[in-house]
Amino acid sequence: MDTGLSLKLGLEFDNLEDAWKFWVNYGGSKGFGVRKHYPSKNKKDGCITSYIYVCCKEGMRKPDKRDFKTNNPRPETRTGCATRMKVKRVGERYRVVDFIDDHNHPLHPPETVHLLPCQRKITDCQAYDLEMAEQAGIQQKASFDLMSKYTGGRENLGYTREDAKNYLNSKRRRDMAYGEAGILLQYFQQQLIDNPSFFHAYQMDLEEQITNIFWADARMLFDYHCFGDVILLDTTYCTNGDHRPLAIFSGFNHYRGGVIFGAALLYDETIESFKWLFQTFLQAHNQKNPQTIFTDQETKP
Known part of the structure; x- marks a missing residue:
């Protein structure tokens, strides 16, 4: 499984990043994983004077004082492999000054090299x-x-x-x-700090993406308690580029002025979304059911 990469003493790189990339590619071509070991720095200016890159199985795992509490300890993956490459700064470049090729473990075949963390x-x-x-x-x-x-x-x-x-x-x-969802959730969090009566809820799908969001502030909760016998659910508003419906629960107060009982951003207008919306609406209002609900013609409950 040799891709033509040749590693020998005296090989030079422009910088440490190039040296690391070469070591990663070299390990992949030979069938072993790689990692960085440690750098040596100049005490005066802090510049790195040399760096050692090793096989991923270099060394042995140190004992952990918590091991006696572990029911299923992780298997040992290191074997004390001595394979390594050391580069040293010479002028403005880095030169290979030490190379040991002495693996004490089986190498990966080409079919499994892509599973090595350093190759992904x-x-x-x-x-x-x-x-x-x-x-x-x-x-x-x-x-x-x-x-x-x-x-x-x-x-x-x-x-x-x-x-x-x-x-x-x-x-x-x-x-x-x-993003937009993060800003909205930050707004909800601030509303909770300002008024603990603020209510909000969101629904997530199987891939942990937010789909539906509902909220109602203290004023909405109070208005529904007083005037929530008859409500209107309107989902004809589309306010974002994705054309996601904005659902508004509204009604009238004793002065025939419009009041809002709650609002929601929905992912779609499916039965599942509306079922979640109505359940959440009742949860926000302590399970108080309205006597009459009017909906717009576009709603598909």
Whole structure:
């Protein structure tokens, strides 16, 4: 499984990043995983003068004082492998000054090299494809199988299904923190701080994505308690680029002025979404049922 990479003493790199990339590719071509060991720094200016890169099975795991509490300890994966490459700064470049090729463990065949952590990476193009597939409603397994066929097999894809799942989950967390959903949830949290009577709820799908959101502030809760015998549910509002329906529960006070009893952003207008919406609405209002409900013509309960 040699891809033509040649490692010998005196080989030079422009920087440490190039040296690390070479070591990763070299390990992949030979069938072993790699990791960084430790750098040596100049005490005066803190610059790295040398770096050692090793096999992923270098050394042995240190004893853990908590081991006696562990019912199913992790298996030992290190074997004390001595294989390593040391680069030293010479001028503005880094030169290989030490290389040991002495594995004491079996190497991986080409069919399994792609499973090594150091060989797995989702490129920008692959990340874009994963995001587009998810937005199109394609299941993660189907998306992964399709992309594997495009590349001629899973071993050529460069990442595993678990990597794809972790990437999409991380993206959702980033979107939750900084995207529209994150801003909305931050607003809800602030409302709870300002007024503990504020109510909000959201529904998530099997892939932990937010689908439906409902909220009602203290004024809405009080108005429903007083004037909630007759309510109107209107979902004709579409306020965002995704054309997601904004559902408004409204009514009239004793001055015939309009009042709001609650609001929701829905993913769609399916039976499941409306079932969740009505259950959540009653939960917000202490299970008080209205006597009459009027709905717009577009609603499909």
